[in-house]
Amino acid sequence: MSTRSPRFPALSWSTDDMPDLAGRTAVVTGAASGLGLAITRSLVAHGARVVMAVRNTAKAEQVRADLSQGPGEAVVMELDLLDLASVHRFTAAVHDRFAAVDLLIENAGISSQSLTLSAEGVESQFATNHLGHFALTGLLLDLLGKGDDPRIVVVASALYTRAGLDLDHLDGTGTYSPGRAYNRSKLANVLFGRELQRRLEALGSTVRSFVAHPGMAKTPLHTTYPSPALRLVTKTVAGLIGRPAEQAVVPILYAATSPDAVPDSFYGPTGPKLHARVQPAAFTGPGLDRDTAWALWEKSQQLAGVHYLDG
Template sequence: MTRKQRWTAAQIPDQTKRVFAVTGANSGLGLATTRALARRGGHVILAVRDEDKGHRAVAEITAEQPGASLEVRRLDLADLNSVRAFAQQVHADHARLDVLVNNAGVMAPPRTLSAQGHELQFACNHLGHFELTGLLLDLLEDGIDPRVVTVSSTNHRQGRLFFDDINGRRAYSPMAFYNQSKLANAVFGQELQRRLTQAGSPVRSVLAHPGYTATNLQTSAPVGMVKLLFGRILTPLAQAPDQGALPQLFAATDPSVEGGQFIGPDGLAELRGGPTRVQPAPAATDVETGRRLWELSEQLTDARFTFRTG
């Protein structure tokens, strides 16, 4: 993991016996992650909002890798009822889950509310993944080298949690609330590891971020100057998804990874490069912030984590 010997997808260990769930697996970082895991023999559950796009992604991968072990399941992270239905299906069909990659997200849309009335970015990027993790934790605790990989962003360092206006009813800025959701990802990943450690659980919570990577995240939801800047003007500076996915692939598969670590690119300003350990913002590791976000998330989702004590 040094700049002279950067880790690549070719170094992913054999994953033949492992089961993965990847949210947002039909495009961008999720598709790149799914392709790489399938190439190394992993069975991947593609958790996607649009099942047709999921099946097209499977066809694309199997055309390159005949015999790849893949399945498509519908998951709309902005609708907690969909999260619960997805978790029920996974429980019905799988005795264990080895890795959950909380990858999907939305970036900088006009203010929109989720099915349950929460601000869309906080709902999709954080609350949906919070509930999903809690519902699948029992399967993960039976897993092989089990991990939860939550994908954040360098933008978490510019974020703050608007606890007094979490849904942006009084004031809303698309990028400020995107940054809030990415900070929430980082805070959640750290707080989850604290609770896993306290319980003696075998599951590890690991954070990752892709640096600046060209995906449809920058073009599918943003409007105005945000879309122009990130979706067009700065695109020549961005990494391809296969490169941007390396930190989350490393977090999901490398034997050296420890719970609570944050994996990102090793290049200038963590914008591109090979995966290495990076430092989260101080707000991400603050114990009181973690407790407060956890309790709020429980309140907004009705999710309650049951940790198997070691």
Template sequence: MNEQPWTLQQMPSQKGKTVIVTGANSGLGLETVKAFAARDARVILAVRNTEAGERVVSELQEEHPRSKVTVMALDLADLKSVRDFAQKFQQEHSRLDLLINNAGVMAIPHRTTKDGFEMQFGTNHLGHFALTGQVLPALLATPGSRIINVSSRAHVIGRMNFNDLMGNKRYSPWLAYGQSKLANLLFTLELQRQLKLTRAETLAVSCHPGWSATNLQYVAPQMTRSSLMLRLNQLANQLFSQPASEGVLPTLYAATSSTIEGGEYIGPHRDTKGYPVRVRANPRAYDAGAAKQLWSISEDLTGVQYSFSVPAGVQ
């Protein structure tokens, strides 16, 4: 554990670094962008709603006139959008210091992505798997780069149902969410194993924000038009959550602390809230066999094959 609580004030300058944040126009993603913009990083808001992203950019530039914040369209529920984003990014940028896979959906009714995947598994895991694989050359070419996968405490209820990953036989919103968040951790485990095996400098790290008050809790009640669930979630946030500005600390610590090692899992010291520390996930998150199986399935489903060698011409 840390010798003293890590706070935002301890986050070092990020000048000269390029950062991609998915789901960057609200909640934890927005807080992540604010922190990096204030420390002079070049930040790319990878968002589905580009108009909302542009509003964020305008607000940040008022607060930090020298900030280098731009918007790029990314819909993680559409593999073509992911591919287009990755191609455009690599055409315009020569380095990538941090990929922060933050975006997600939580406990929603059964929906499918444009490619026919269950929405939570497709967005939270497969979309980020495809994105990471396609910008990996830029990460590998950048000394000290990191991939940060934002998981959730809800991974503890997750189990990898490899016989029904898409919930076609039986679907539970919360169990599907738990499965997708467990997949984030298994993805990190296998990604770090392969990075280490190939002696890459890039690190894969995972984190969770505890119970943080964001708009994520309100999407499902709005989709189902449940005013009761909406009120209950609002009350629960008021009573038990921490603000997003505190929930983002594990992400920022994982991304910027000099003491981080690949494969670590960072979360609040009091489980649901508090300053960031190294924590342990559910034992299922360390199942190397499940991680390898998920990796193989993810490559097949997305069509993205990872290469851990830096292509000629990428600097």
């Protein structure tokens, strides 16, 4: 059976169509480079206050100076998603500083890493890409509930269709494959984003959860691969078909800001590399597994020690 997602007509939308975001506060993870920086730049250009949630605050402060030309503003705050203690410190600091959060874009991620474990004994790609964001969401949900048209955008990948999720072996035991581990974390992103929306909707919350992806993008993420051969191959492929970050983030920004965006579509890019259009698609394959989504939620609460939206 094919796992290709059914597609709908592409949308004629660009960042020029973003609404005025003055007075709104956004949190963007991994905001110092690549997709996160492109997202931050567009939000600030449209008037938003953006919390740049980053591991390397010195690097973020350097790029923040280039964002000062926009009508919005950027604030740098430290966050290491692999370290749940850091997630708690970050969310406490956000509560101290802001009365509400209108937008949470869960963009940060690592890819194709050698096997390392978090303090909880979880393989690092799953721990960073999913578990840290799961905890972050729960700890900021009260502030999002006070926001204006509050949205959470989980940045996933179309590679989720190639993955399976064994919740009993999240430590990477057995035959570890960096690529398969990355795909698994992206499936977790999809299942989490969709289950989050179901639970929010069931409770009548004003917060909505969206899932989007950037397609193949030219970002610094590919330079972090431990294998020189993989870095070379990925660089070559990205050079041929990859979109610049500013184009790759168009579907993410659509999900985050467009009044026409709906949570039940998987938004990605299509069209020319330099003129991306937004391509809505239906979720498919393992992304439709409600039982696994529920089990993932329960396991994530157990591992993160953060419980929310039970039921």
